[in-house]
Amino acid sequence: MRTVVKTDQHIPAKDSTSSPQSSSNAPIVQLRSVTKTYNNGCHGLLDVSLEVKQKEFLLITGPSGSGKSTLLKLLYGEELATQGEVIVNDCNVTDLRGDRLSLLRRRIGIVFQDYKLIPQRTVAENVTFVLQAQGFTRKEIQRRLEPTLKLVGLLSKANCFPDQLSGGEQQRVSVARAIVGTPPLILADEPTGNLDPDNSWQVIQILQKLNSFGATVIVTTHDEQLVRRCNHPVVQVCNGRLYRK
Numbered sequence: 001m002r003t004v005v006k007t008d009q010h011i012p013a014k015d016s017t018s019s020p021q022s023s024s025n026a027p028i029v030q031l032r033s034v035t036k037t038y039n040n041g042c043h044g045l046l047d048v049s050l051e052v053k054q055k056e057f058l059l060i061t062g063p064s065g066s067g068k069s070t071l072l073k074l075l076y077g078e079e080l081a082t083q084g085e086v087i088v089n090d091c092n093v094t095d096l097r098g099d100r101l102s103l104l105r106r107r108i109g110i111v112f113q114d115y116k117l118i119p120q121r122t123v124a125e126n127v128t129f130v131l132q133a134q135g136f137t138r139k140e141i142q143r144r145l146e147p148t149l150k151l152v153g154l155l156s157k158a159n160c161f162p163d164q165l166s167g168g169e170q171q172r173v174s175v176a177r178a179i180v181g182t183p184p185l186i187l188a189d190e191p192t193g194n195l196d197p198d199n200s201w202q203v204i205q206i207l208q209k210l211n212s213f214g215a216t217v218i219v220t221t222h223d224e225q226l227v228r229r230c231n232h233p234v235v236q237v238c239n240g241r242l243y244r245k
């Protein structure tokens with residue numbers, strides 16, 4: 001059996017005024033004594049500290065309602081911490097608004113649990129939509145599209161619409177959309193939540209490939225079997241508190 005250790009006692013936090021990190025061993029994500037209390041008084045996270053180094057592949061596990069999604073949402077500024085500091089790419093996310101928050105999000109690929117695909121757009125359009133919004137040239141978009149669809153095994157489905165795809169295929173479109181801009185940080189919220197074991201493993205392998213190319217990957221899952229199969233570092237969230245497994 002694995003030992004469970006409270007991370008908020010064991011994971012060091014760095015000074016918030018530190019200069020930009022350049023070493024590949026530098027943290028890309030830091031949570032320092034973070035508490036998130038929602039407006040209705042519900043605690044999403046309680047006094048959580050965590051450091052994730054560049055190029056790490058971290059799994060966040062825990063039961064439904066424990067705080068996994070809250071943790072990821074704090075990292076891309078969808079939710080703001082009630083207390084503590086959330087540092088991503090040397091930026092204090094709590095202080096970011098407007099353009100500066102958009103800039104940070106461009107450097108984060110997000111795989112949503114419910115895919116969030118646009119039903120009226122094809123696979124190719126769903127994947128390239130974000131690049132267009134970010135001002136990539138048409139040539140650059142075309143250069144990126146084919147290898148990305150190939151990587152997720154959907155080249156032959158480029159012109160299909162989401163409702164013509166299986167759940168696993170739709171999830172892989174959402175993975176393609178998250179990675180096509182080659183972000184240094186990928187956050188995947190239950191990317192295998194609705195998938196069978198084969199499709200789940202396929203998605204994990206795609207994320208592992210991106211990780212081998214240098215991306216930091218953080219994946220939430222409640223699938224203990226998948227956690228054992230992956231053999232990556234794991235932290236567990238229980239009732240809003242974080243433990244290292």
Ligand SMILES: Nc1ncnc2c1ncn2[C@@H]1O[C@H](COP(=O)(O)OP(=O)(O)OP(=O)(O)O)[C@@H](O)[C@H]1O
Pocket residue numbers: 038039040042043044062063064065066067068069070071222
């Ligand atoms: N917008 C919100 N307003 C109020 N409470 C919320 C909100 N979002 C989440 N919560 C609460 O915060 C706690 C953590 O929720 P969160 O979605 O982070 O859990 P989770 O571990 O991701 O769950 P699941 O595995 O079911 O997705 C839960 O008690 C939830 O009810």
